[in-house]
Amino acid sequence: MNGHYEVVIIGAGAAGLMCAAEAGKRGRSVLIVDHAKKPGRKILISGGGRCNFTNYDVSANNYLCQNPHFVKSALSQYTNWDFISLVSKYGIEYEEREHGQLFCVDSAKHIVDMLLQECDLPNVSQRYRCDVQDIEKTETGFRFKADTDTITCDSLVVATGGLSMPKLGATPFGYKIAEQFGLSVVSTSAGLVPFTLHKEDKEDFAELSGIAIPAEITAQDGTLFKEALLFTHRGLSGPSVLQISSYWKAGQTVTINLIPEADVLDLFIQSREKHPNQSLKNTLAKVLPKRLVEVLIERKVLEDKPLKQFNEKQLHEIDQQLQHWQVLPNGTEGYRTAEVTLGGVDTQHLSSKTMECKQVPGLYFVGEVMDVSGWLGGYNFQWAWSSGFVAGQWV
Incomplete structure (x- = not known):
């Protein structure tokens, strides 16, 4: 099944699904690919199965990044209140715990279902258990192998996450893509561990x-x-x-x-x-x-x-x-129990406004794969929503 899409997103986690929904709403033809069996696996197990999806109090001070100003633009373009409004629109009950942390009252599954409904558009396709290989830049975009198929796209979004929780399928694939295109990667280590x-x-x-x-x-x-x-x-x-x-x-x-x-x-x-x-x-x-x-x-x-x-x-x-x-x-205890990966794709290579790579037009990075790590308390999910959203406006 060879094919062309305007946007391909590698990774069906929080940031990837958010980006797919936003690009889809703009009428872009979108393909989400992931090597996992199902989308949103980290969302489902987070917060003891209740998903601490954001926080009432979010600022750049809640993040670690070699460029501390990098997160400001995305967080202001899509705020915690924007995501809270989306959750409320879907009638998902949530509760506040200490330090402004917001959790689902019932199950994290509601957040995944909400994101999948947002992606439920005729121009958005999804492929799971899909192995991506041989990514290369073309004159008009990118070409890669998805299992045995050849796929081309105008914009490629890397939403592959970090190294934390390898049991859920975490790999360094996103960092390898960055290095392939000449981007430096800030050395990684386990965080919130x-x-x-x-x-x-x-x-x-x-x-x-x-x-x-x-x-x-x-x-x-x-x-x-x-x-x-x-x-x-x-x-x-x-x-x-x-x-x-x-x-x-x-x-x-x-x-x-x-x-x-x-x-x-x-x-x-x-x-x-x-x-x-x-x-x-x-x-x-x-x-x-x-x-x-x-x-x-x-x-x-x-x-x-x-x-x-x-x-x-x-x-x-x-x-x-x-x-x-x-x-x-x-x-x-290392990546096995870490909730987040410190380090990642160096943000100096990326536009803080769009998440696009400055030296490789059409290549975007969103979520945990980059050198942005939040505190415990819903901040990493908020970064996924914000970075995914802004990339979705531009891809």
Whole structure:
């Protein structure tokens, strides 16, 4: 089935489907191709199957990119409110969770169904389990092999995503296309990912697996997140850890405030006055899980004795230790559990207004394949909607 399309989009994820819908509405003949069996696989499993599809508060500050200004144009052309309106138009119920995160009340499947309905146009075709090879530039556009067929197109959109979640079929294909056409790729790593710990730390904290506490985590560059921290049998997870992992580099420590919501020094001084024989362990158990306090004592981070045996300077030092607990991660769990890929196609090669490659007319990149990574909280999906939308206006 050889054929010509005005627009071919490689990748039927969030950004690819959004781009296809927009190009289709403009009357362009569109073909979406994907090697997966079905569209939107990452959407379906995201947010525990509920899809955190955007956030009430979105700005360029919520993104990591070597050019921090790059995201501004697309985010302003298609905002979080535009996507919320689309979701509302389809009658999809959603709820707000902490930090303005918006989730489907029922199922992420509603978001995929909505995007497929948006693409349900006579001029938009889809092909799955399709292997794309031998992409080449022609005088009028591009030519490639789709399985055994030869397809030509005027505009080619790369919406292949990053390397996170390889079980869903993630591959470096998009980066290879970029490099084939002379574009540089910012080195990639796993982002929004749990930390693993060194052997001794892992053994000490393994028994805390499943315990979550409010925490404030700071990376060496000063970036700070205040959200829950979760101990796991492999290391540390939870929203605060996932967020800070995108700012962490191998070999660096992170600083954790274990008591961001408690004035522990005041608790110590008042408790010492009223209950001078009360142990440090039992005092701290009022603001921290008792088992965590016990582990910190076992590790000699803290010394357990009656409060009356501590002077005010010592109590202040304990307070500071709990606010500045240093952890040296062994690494991260990697792409297997990462929610996003840091790095990607260098945005210096792309127009921030259209997502078109400056030196290869007709070649576009959208979504996670490029060097744009959002925070946890719906920001990566918003980038998919915004970048997909703007490319759809131009392809």
